[in-house]
Amino acid sequence: MNIQRLFKRLKPGRGAVISIPYFWLLLFFLVPFFIVLKISFAEQDLAIPPFTSLMNLEEGGLLHITLNLGNFDFILSDDFYAKTYLSSLQAALFTTLMCLLLGYPIAYAIARTDPARRNVLLMLVMLPFWTSFLLRVYAWMGLLNENGLINSFLLAIGLVDEPLPLFHNNFSLYLVMVYAYLPFMILPLFSHLVKMDGRLLEAASDLGAGPIKAFFTITLPLSRNGIIAGSMMVFIPAVGEFVIPELVGGPDTLMIGKVLWNEFFDNNNWPMAAAVATVMVLLLIVPIAFLHRFETRQLEGKGNE
Amino acid sequence: MVDAAKQSASEKPYLSITNIVKKFGDTAAVDGVTLDIRRKEIFALLGSSGCGKSTLLRMLAGMERPTSGQIILDGQDITRLAPYERPINMMFQSYALFPHMSVADNIAFGLKQDKMPKGEIDARVAEMLDLVQMRKYANRKPYQLSGGQQQRVALARSLAKRPKLLLLDEPLGALDKKLRQQTQLELVNTLEKVGVTCIMVTHDQEEAMTMATRIGIMSEGQLLQVGTPAEIYDYPNCRFTAEFIGDTNLFTGPVVVDEPDRVEIEAAELGGRIWIDHGITGPKGMQVWASIRPEDVRVDRDPVAAGPNAAKGAVTEIAYFGSYSVYHVKLGSGKVLKAMVPVNRWHEANLEPPTWGDQVYVSWRADMPVVLTR
Numbered sequence: 305m306n307i308q309r310l311f312k313r314l315k316p317g318r319g320a321v322i323s324i325p326y327f328w329l330l331l332f333f334l335v336p337f338f339i340v341l342k343i344s345f346a347e348q349d350l351a352i353p354p355f356t357s358l359m360n361l362e363e364g365g366l367l368h369i370t371l372n373l374g375n376f377d378f379i380l381s382d383d384f385y386a387k388t389y390l391s392s393l394q395a396a397l398f399t400t401l402m403c404l405l406l407g408y409p410i411a412y413a414i415a416r417t418d419p420a421r422r423n424v425l426l427m428l429v430m431l432p433f434w435t436s437f438l439l440r441v442y443a444w445m446g447l448l449n450e451n452g453l454i455n456s457f458l459l460a461i462g463l464v465d466e467p468l469p470l471f472h473n474n475f476s477l478y479l480v481m482v483y484a485y486l487p488f489m490i491l492p493l494f495s496h497l498v499k500m501d502g503r504l505l506e507a508a509s510d511l512g513a514g515p516i517k518a519f520f521t522i523t524l525p526l527s528r529n530g531i532i533a534g535s536m537m538v539f540i541p542a543v544g545e546f547v548i549p550e551l552v553g554g555p556d557t558l559m560i561g562k563v564l565w566n567e568f569f570d571n572n573n574w575p576m577a578a579a580v581a582t583v584m585v586l587l588l589i590v591p592i593a594f595l596h597r598f599e600t601r602q603l604e605g606k607g608n609e
Numbered sequence: 610m611v612d613a614a615k616q617s618a619s620e621k622p623y624l625s626i627t628n629i630v631k632k633f634g635d636t637a638a639v640d641g642v643t644l645d646i647r648r649k650e651i652f653a654l655l656g657s658s659g660c661g662k663s664t665l666l667r668m669l670a671g672m673e674r675p676t677s678g679q680i681i682l683d684g685q686d687i688t689r690l691a692p693y694e695r696p697i698n699m700m701f702q703s704y705a706l707f708p709h710m711s712v713a714d715n716i717a718f719g720l721k722q723d724k725m726p727k728g729e730i731d732a733r734v735a736e737m738l739d740l741v742q743m744r745k746y747a748n749r750k751p752y753q754l755s756g757g758q759q760q761r762v763a764l765a766r767s768l769a770k771r772p773k774l775l776l777l778d779e780p781l782g783a784l785d786k787k788l789r790q791q792t793q794l795e796l797v798n799t800l801e802k803v804g805v806t807c808i809m810v811t812h813d814q815e816e817a818m819t820m821a822t823r824i825g826i827m828s829e830g831q832l833l834q835v836g837t838p839a840e841i842y843d844y845p846n847c848r849f850t851a852e853f854i855g856d857t858n859l860f861t862g863p864v865v866v867d868e869p870d871r872v873e874i875e876a877a878e879l880g881g882r883i884w885i886d887h888g889i890t891g892p893k894g895m896q897v898w899a900s901i902r903p904e905d906v907r908v909d910r911d912p913v914a915a916g917p918n919a920a921k922g923a924v925t926e927i928a929y930f931g932s933y934s935v936y937h938v939k940l941g942s943g944k945v946l947k948a949m950v951p952v953n954r955w956h957e958a959n960l961e962p963p964t965w966g967d968q969v970y971v972s973w974r975a976d977m978p979v980v981l982t983r
Contacts, residue, residue, distance in 0.1 A: 506672055507705035509692040511770070512722035521718075525709050 337585065344578035345371045355574045375579035385563070385580070389587060392560040395549075396542035399481040400489075403538045404531065406482065407489035411530075412523075414490075415497035426494070429487050437484065441551050444480050445471070448552070477553040485542060489534040496530025497523075532595065540588055560584055623648040623806055624774060629678030631664050638664040640830035641678075651800055651807045653821035655814060655853075661830040662810045666776050669808065670699045683773055693722070698772040702779040704763035706751040712762050713738070713747040719770045737765040740799060757788050764796070768803055775800070777809035781816060793819045814854055818842075826850045847983045851900040858901045858946050859981075863894050872980060873917065874899055878944040884917035886975040889982075898981040905977040906948035908936055909970045910960055919972040922946065924963050936963070938971055946971055 346355035347370075360368040379385040414425045432440060447453050448470040455467040470476055500523065508518040546561030553559065560580065567577035622645035631639040639661040646652050654662040667673040669680065671692035680688045687695050698719065706715050716737050720730045738744040741761035751759055760781070767775060780796060781789045797820050800807055811817050817824050818838040825835045826849070834841055834850045845851035848859060860883060866873035867889065874883040874897060883899045913919050925945065926937035936948045948971055955962040963969050 501703075501705065503701055503703055503705040504707060506670075506692070507699075507701055507707070508718070509672070510670055510697075510699045511719035511766070512693045513718070514691075514693050517722065522707060 340578045340581055342578075343574055344375055344582045345373070346575045346578075347372045347374070348573050348575055353574065354572055372575065375576050376583070378576070379579055379583055385583075388558045388560050388563050389583070391558040392543050392584075393587070395477070395481070395557075395559065396539050396545075398478060399485060399542045400535050400539045402478065402482045403486050403489040404535060407486055407493055407534065408531075410486075411490045411493035411497055414494055415500070422498075426491075429490050432487065438547065440484070441480060441548060444476070444483070445552060448476050448479075471552065473554040474557070477549055477557055480548050480552050481542060481545065484548060485538040488537040488541075492533035492537060493527065493530040496527045496533075500526055529599075532599070536592070540592075543588060544584060622646060623650075623683060624808075625679075625681040626665075626669075627679045627681070629665070629668060629680065630676045631661075631668060631673060632676045637676075637830050639668070639675075642827075642830075642832045644825060644832060644835065646806060646808065649804050649806055651797065651809070651820060651822050653817035653824045654808065654810045654827055655812070655817040655824050656827035657812055657853075660827045662827045663778065665827070666699075666778055666808065666810045669774070670697060670776055671695050696770075696773040697776060698767040698770055698774075699776040699778060700763045700767040700780055702782050704751075704759050704783070706759060706762060706766070708751055711748050711750060712743060712754070715751070715762060716766045716769050719766065723770065733769055737769050740768070740803070741765045756784055757792060760784060760792065764799065768799075768805065771805075773806065775805045775807040777807060779811055780809055782811070782813075789816070796820065818854075826853060828853075843979075845900060845979060845981065848898055848900070848981055851979065851981060856903050856947060858903065858906070859898050860901070860944075861896065861898045863896055864889070865893070867893050871975070874980075878940065878942045879920050880941050881920060882917040883978055884975050885978050885980060889980050895982070899978040900981055901973055901978045903935060903947040903949040905973050906946065907972050908938070908948050908950050908954075908963070909972070910963060910967070911970070913970045913972050918975060918978075919970065920946070921968060921970045924965055924967050924969055927965065934962075936969070938969055940971075 342358060343355055345358055348354060349356045356370070356372075358369055358371065360370070362368050410429070414422055414429070417425060445452070449455065450467045450471060452471070454470060455464075458464045458468065459466075504522050504526070505518050508522045509515075513521060544561045544564075545559060546565055549557045549559040549562055550565070553562075564577050564580050564584075567573045567580060624644075624646040626642060626644040626646075629639055629642050630637060642661075642665060654665060656662045664673060668675050671687070671690055671694075675688060678688070679686065682696070687697075707718065710718065713734050716734045717730050720733055725733070734747075735744070738747055741764055743758065743761050743765065746754060746758060746762075751762065754762065760783070764780075781792050784792060793816060809817075809820065821838065823835060823837055824841055826833045826841065828849050834846045836844075841850060841854055845854065845857075851857045851859065860874070860876040860879050862874045862876040862878075862883070864872060865875045865882070870886065872885045872887070872889050874885070876883050876899065883901075885899070889897070912921070920940050922938040922940040924936055925939045926935075928935040928937075931952070933949050933951050936950055938946045938948060940946055
């Protein structure tokens with residue numbers, strides 16, 4: 305059996321395997337993004353679809369390209385959008401931090417239990433996914449409502465005289481956001497922590513580091529990639545979150561997802577909605593690309609010599 | 610242990626392990642070990658896997674709590690101290706180098722825990738790097754080093770705090786055979802240069818014999834024998850030690866003659882008597898074992914005088930090792946006796962070396978066998 309020949313024959317197949325995810329990204333991410341980008345340069349129009357086309361072939365073979373920068377100009381000039389982006393980023397950042405603070409100990413504990421119980425605990429983390437996301441948000445509404453379970457209970461036992469303001473404010477917004485995104489933080493963190501060599505902690509202890517010191521000098525730095533991965537998985541979707549702020553957020557909650565929805569459905573202004581989405585993607589891509597470069601440099605190592 | 614008591618009579622022990630027991634559930638991994646270690650000694654705990662040697666080492670490091678017993682190091686009872694409170698450092702079998710730190714940071718880690726001033730840390734790290742000849746790799750990360758280099762960094766890291774006791778867990782176990790032999794002597798030289806008291810754990814008898822000043826043989830959680838490599842090889846005190854250290858031929862039988870100047874054992878497997886030129890203290894008729902090392906067995910092509918310590922048999926196997934060969938000789942009883950024969954044995958006698966199936970005569974001197982009672 306000539307292994308070399310077998311390998312050569314496998315090679316084109318290997319290329320095909322690698323190209324599948326690229327093709328997937330191209331088809332379902334890059335192409336739609338360019339369609340959105342295209343729409344963002346159009347103008348609102350009373351037509352189906354409700355925007356003008358960018359290119360017109362006029363009589364005499366003259367190709368007329370119209371790029372409308374007005375939407376972007378409007379986003380930049382009206383500080384309503386800047387405020388909304390900022391508060392979206394802030395909400396996402398806070399959600400990410402809370403998820404990290406809650407998720408890290410959970411992931412750590414799961415990684416440290418014996419393998420038999422570990423799977424049960426992981427199941428419990430993923431169990432909420434078995435129910436519809438929307439249903440779970442509605443369940444929270446039923447709990448936090450002025451006449452909801454929590455307030456009814458507190459009133460019934462006489463702990464409070466009037467319902468606590470648990471609903472339609474920042475408290476309910478962050479509570480449900482953290483609840484919804486916590487598993488996305490726990491799972492990547494767990495997969496990093498479970499791989500960690502326990503002997504490194506023994507070595508740290510042997511060299512004089514107490515448990516707390518060992519955690520901050522060994523465990524935490526070594527789980528950095530898990531922290532980054534988990535934070536990305538929470539932060540990115542949280543920035544554009546629409547359902548949670550819409551259903552449980554307060555009346556003054558400014559989230560970019562809500563603005564997008566308003567432009568798209570209430571104002572029927574597709575180009576404006578597209579421009580808002582484009583700016584959001586750019587806001588996210590720049591820091592991610594930066595982080596990615598930093599990561600790669602770390603991986604390649606910087607050892608002198 | 611008798612040996613340990615005899616050793617410590619001359620000098621006060623630096624480390625005293627007293628009747629230490631470690632139970633996991635109902636099974637005792639370490640079952641009552643008592644051992645004294647002298648200052649600057651390189652002591653090897655030798656045994657096959659699962660004999661409890663690693664558990665004993667981990668109890669010294671503080672990573673396992675003894676079920677009972679006491680450990681005293683340099684006058685201080687450390688039995689219940691946490692690992693980070695002990696003046697003991699360990700070199701791990703897998704090295705356990707911190708992958709996110711450079712070589713220099715790995716070595717400095719323990720010193721930083723002691724809040725040593727930065728200037729002193731830098732000086733000590735440089736000294737350690739020189740000691741293991743790794744200075745030019747100071748800024749590398751562990752994954753950029755070869756196995757041998759990682760081993761040296763691990764050694765430097767465990768020596769950096771100048772521990773009162775250094776523990777080595779299978780120090781060369783992760784290296785390939787060639788590199789291992791070369792590193793053995795290098796490691797001993799480094800340890801002697803530093804003058805650290807050291808306990809190492811190994812399953813490799815050659816490693817223990819080469820590196821250690823004294824060896825403790827462990828089996829099933831117990832310390833069977835303690836002594837210098839030569840003592841253990843020449844005077845094993847039980848069958849386990851005799852078979853574990855080096856190779857040996859064991860014959861069993863009752864003592865039939867026990868005089869002050871000789872013992873005779875009726876060995877059924879030999880088809881005759883084993884004659885030993887010194888007396889033993891034991892009742893006549895007692896079942897004992899005689900251990901005869903392969904290198905003490907003489908092989909002849911011509912019949913030797915019939916009598917004790919001799920037998921005839923057929924060559925079933927010849928293993929050639931260059932300067933010597935090991936012959937497997939099948940005796941009349943079916944027992945296979947191993948004999949190590951120098952290669953020039955036949956040249957000097959002007960004889961053809963025996964080959965497979967040849968009839969040969971084996972014999973040994975009366976001062977060669979060691980009598981074992983357990």
